[in-house]
Amino acid sequence: MSAPVPATGLPELPVTFRPTGTRVVLLTIGTVLLVVLTALSLLLESFTTGDRISFISTGLLGLGVLALLSRPKVVAAPDGVTVVNLTTKRRLAWAQIVRVNLRAGDAWVYLDLSDGTTLAAMGIQTGIAKQRAIADARALRALVDAHGTGRSAT
Incomplete structure (x- = not known):
């Protein structure tokens, strides 16, 4: 679920992204x-x-x-991001996230991490609500740009 976007363009933290319709x-x-x-x-x-x-x-x-x-979600908080997938939960500091990716054909967002690996963030998925997923990916990307050291791309 996306948080309201204040005048700064960033959602207020903490914010939880999850595929509510699914x-x-x-x-x-x-x-x-x-x-x-x-x-x-x-x-x-x-x-x-x-x-x-x-x-x-x-x-x-x-x-x-x-x-x-129905478990997947992505929680962005002032101190970092928690990615909850089907059976795993991973806590990341903002600086660990280099890029937020949601390319055409991707089922969900992928996070490129500073250690060279990629982490699927199934809490933002294109299944039922593609436009919502795009908006949530952009919001997460903006948060990463504001709080981390990463570069983001679509």
């Missing part, structure tokens, strides 16, 4: 899946206790996987 869709589908499978397991009288447990477990597993997929 997150809503994934968590809604996961919840509906769990509710439907639970209701089916309880309403069908021919089911044994094991069948019911299997149906509910499958719903919980589905919800868990979709919740994991």
